Amino acid sequence: MRTGAFMPHLRLRVISLALLLAVPRPCPAHREANTSAPSLRALRVDSPLAVDGVLDEPFWAQAEVATNFIDVRSGQPADQQTTVRMAYTRSHLYVAVECFDNQVDKIRATERREDRYFQGDDWVEIHLDPMHSHNSKYAFFSNPLGTRVDAYEGPGGTFSTSWSADWDLAARIGEDRWVCEMRIPLRVLNYRRADGQTWGLNFTRKLVRTDVTSFWSYNRTDYFKPQHFGHLTGLDLADSVFDRNLEVTPYAAAHVDFNGRTKTQFDAGADVSFRLTPSVVTGWTVNPDFAQVEADADTIELRDTERFLPEKRLFFREGEQLFRSSGERLYYSRRFTDIEAGARVTGDGSKHKFALIDVYGDTVHGRRYYGNSTIFRGIRNVGEKSTVGLHLSNSQFDASHSRVAGTDATLYLNDDWRFGYSLAGADDRLRNADEQLIKDRADFYGYSSVTYDQYPWEIGVGYRGITEGFDPVLGFIPRRDIFGPVFFSTYNLRSSERWYKSLFTYFNAQYYEDGDRDASLRDYATRVGVTLRNDVGLEAGYRHDYHRPFRNRRTSMDIVFNQSDYWRSMGFGYAFGVFEETRYDELTFGKHLKFIERWPIRYEYVIRFEEQPEGQDDTIWLNRVVFDYFFSNVMWLKSSIQHRSTAVHNFSLIYGWEFRKDAHVYVVYNNVRAADDPDPAQTVFLKLAYTFR
Numbered sequence: 220m221r222t223g224a225f226m227p228h229l230r231l232r233v234i235s236l237a238l239l240l241a242v243p244r245p246c247p248a249h250r251e252a253n254t255s256a257p258s259l260r261a262l263r264v265d266s267p268l269a270v271d272g273v274l275d276e277p278f279w280a281q282a283e284v285a286t287n288f289i290d291v292r293s294g295q296p297a298d299q300q301t302t303v304r305m306a307y308t309r310s311h312l313y314v315a316v317e318c319f320d321n322q323v324d325k326i327r328a329t330e331r332r333e334d335r336y337f338q339g340d341d342w343v344e345i346h347l348d349p350m351h352s353h354n355s356k357y358a359f360f361s362n363p364l365g366t367r368v369d370a371y372e373g374p375g376g377t378f379s380t381s382w383s384a385d386w387d388l389a390a391r392i393g394e395d396r397w398v399c400e401m402r403i404p405l406r407v408l409n410y411r412r413a414d415g416q417t418w419g420l421n422f423t424r425k426l427v428r429t430d431v432t433s434f435w436s437y438n439r440t441d442y443f444k445p446q447h448f449g450h451l452t453g454l455d456l457a458d459s460v461f462d463r464n465l466e467v468t469p470y471a472a473a474h475v476d477f478n479g480r481t482k483t484q485f486d487a488g489a490d491v492s493f494r495l496t497p498s499v500v501t502g503w504t505v506n507p508d509f510a511q512v513e514a515d516a517d518t519i520e521l522r523d524t525e526r527f528l529p530e531k532r533l534f535f536r537e538g539e540q541l542f543r544s545s546g547e548r549l550y551y552s553r554r555f556t557d558i559e560a561g562a563r564v565t566g567d568g569s570k571h572k573f574a575l576i577d578v579y580g581d582t583v584h585g586r587r588y589y590g591n592s593t594i595f596r597g598i599r600n601v602g603e604k605s606t607v608g609l610h611l612s613n614s615q616f617d618a619s620h621s622r623v624a625g626t627d628a629t630l631y632l633n634d635d636w637r638f639g640y641s642l643a644g645a646d647d648r649l650r651n652a653d654e655q656l657i658k659d660r661a662d663f664y665g666y667s668s669v670t671y672d673q674y675p676w677e678i679g680v681g682y683r684g685i686t687e688g689f690d691p692v693l694g695f696i697p698r699r700d701i702f703g704p705v706f707f708s709t710y711n712l713r714s715s716e717r718w719y720k721s722l723f724t725y726f727n728a729q730y731y732e733d734g735d736r737d738a739s740l741r742d743y744a745t746r747v748g749v750t751l752r753n754d755v756g757l758e759a760g761y762r763h764d765y766h767r768p769f770r771n772r773r774t775s776m777d778i779v780f781n782q783s784d785y786w787r788s789m790g791f792g793y794a795f796g797v798f799e800e801t802r803y804d805e806l807t808f809g810k811h812l813k814f815i816e817r818w819p820i821r822y823e824y825v826i827r828f829e830e831q832p833e834g835q836d837d838t839i840w841l842n843r844v845v846f847d848y849f850f851s852n853v854m855w856l857k858s859s860i861q862h863r864s865t866a867v868h869n870f871s872l873i874y875g876w877e878f879r880k881d882a883h884v885y886v887v888y889n890n891v892r893a894a895d896d897p898d899p900a901q902t903v904f905l906k907l908a909y910t911f912r
Contacts, residue, residue: 257449259285262306268313270402272391289437293715297433301424310460314401327427328363329816337362339785348419349410350569353446361399365390375543381536406462409498409567414455419448430783440674446604465493470908477901499566514871517861519841521798524697538565538574541596551695557581573597584692590616604631621692622646640667645691662689678708701731720750741765756782772796786813802830817849840864853877867894881910
């Protein structure tokens with residue numbers, strides 16, 4: 220193991236961190252409810268809410284009104300204003316929103332399927348930070364049709380609609396506005412049972428016709444983040460109803476494979492979740508089946524590292540946000556494949572958050588392992604905005620193990636500057652399929668950075684060190700045996716009056732040596748883009764990479780018409796360069812279509828012409844069509860057709876029907892052909908599930 224080059228840098232980072240923590244720093248986020256952040260007092264009521272999109276309940280006339288939404292481009296009050304009222308009972312939170320519009324006939328609203336981003340629709344979003352932690356939030360969306368979307372964002376800053384809750388929503392379009400009412404059960408939120416509470420609160424509205432996004436509590440540098448929210452006050456919840464929100468979902472499924480012979484397999488399993496306290500949730504699963512999850516997007520991109528795939532399975536996405544840190548991924552849930560059983564516990568507090576996951580089954584990283592894996596993640600608030608985290612994982616396989624311990628932090632020095640670090644060590648003792656010992660060593664990873672972030676600039680410099688064997692079984696570490704600095708800068712302007720809507724430039728550079736101090740990677744890249752007033756987007760970029768022994772180059776240009784109008788937008792791209800001594804030219808085309816409201820289509824085509832070192836020419840292409848069809852709000856059909864020039868294709872068709880509340884049936888057909896297998900693998904899958912609440 221080569222650690223000589225790594226350890227001096229590790230000692231320097233530890234000393235630097237100690238000095239930074241020893242110096243008192245001001246906390247930039249608002250501390251008290253009477254600061255400049257906007258505030259809204261919730262009205263305590265005992266009356267029920269008829270969720271119908273009509274604000275005829277008497278208590279709405281008594282509730283305080285939040286308005287004065289700010290246009291993010293101009294920094295001034297939006298031309299079309301929005302008002303919000305909030306009330307609550309011992310068991311529910313009530314929200315009433317009025318979106319004024321002097322051209323209601325031009326309101327955009329087509330999406331009817333729940334938990335999908337409102338591409339091309341007008342919408343409003345309610346942001347809630349019940350613990351007032353300044354680093355996480357719940358989000359509840361509505362479009363003018365009353366279609367529900369809910370989501371969660373954790374300290375990692377990544378927004379995900381995988382979090383889902385049962386709540387009520389209705390919306391109506393009037394003569395000069397559209398109105399929505401929400402009834403959100405307290406049982407779906409992590410909160411405290413105490414009086415005199417203040418929650419973090421914000422509201423967002425998107426008006427597609429004028430391409431305006433407006434916020435109630437606005438910060439021009441980072442307007443989506445909880446540290447810049449306003450306040451929801453007047454919450455006396457000591458006598459709130461504690462509901463364990465028990466959900467039991469058993470399922471039965473059948474798989475039929477048509478691969479030369481017909482093979483049928485029957486499965487059954489169950490998922491259970493409930494609250495241990497108002498802010499701690501646990502979930503359990505036995506033999507979970509994820510066959511109804513849509514196929515991953517195919518790709519023909521040029522890369523020399525493993526490809527990262529996003530998590531789409533609900534069991535793992537609950538609490539996933541806590542595992543996002545400022546460095547490499549020490550935990551990558553896609554390593555888990557065939558699972559026999561699993562359990563998780565996630566908790567939330569005003570000063571801390573944690574997640575504990577335990578999974579028994581197959582893990583794949585290079586080869587297949589079988590055994591038990593336990594992962595813990597904890598995050599502690601420091602002051603108003605800073606956080607310090609802990610990561611622990613242990614995978615115990617037959618005569619093998621992989622263990623990781625790590626810590627990371629994001630420390631705000633003031634409004635503009637923050638310091639971050641990640642440190643981790645791994646202990647691996649692994650055997651191959653023949654039970655021969657292939658790895659028995661300890662390895663280390665470290666990263667630190669200083670970032671300046673104040674509109675319109677974000678500038679950062681950092682240092683990364685990863686020893687040669689740091690590749691834990693549950694992690695996603697694209698590169699190893701690298702030691703060196705990184706630098707990046709972004710300049711991003713927004714305007715509502717000048718010749719552009721937005722303008723940005725980006726530059727990134729990194730230089731790494733291996734443990735013998737030989738240069739192994741030297742990259743720099745720049746990109747510039749502008750969205751014009753006529754809604755045409757233009758981008759151009761250049762990157763030059765030395766990945767020993769190859770020198771790669773790529774120049775790219777892109778144009779998008781109707782950029783802010785999702786269903787009218789159309790994009791073209793052209794790139795050329797050299798990748799591992801192969802010269803290429805690449806063309807891309809993308810178009811979003813919606814011939815009728817219930818039939819959205821996304822089309823993409825990529826073709827690359829290659830001139831290889833030996834003198835051969837090759838043409839590689841990828842053709843992808845993804846569409847949904849909604850028979851009704853509770854019945855839908857989704858298809859993904861992906862075909863490559865190498866006779867590889869992936870065709871999937873998913874039919875879903877909620878034939879009664881909380882009862883679902885799924886029928887899935889998959890047809891996949893791999894590059895090294897002339898015969899396609901065909902599978903039909905049927906699943907029936909019911910959730911008892």
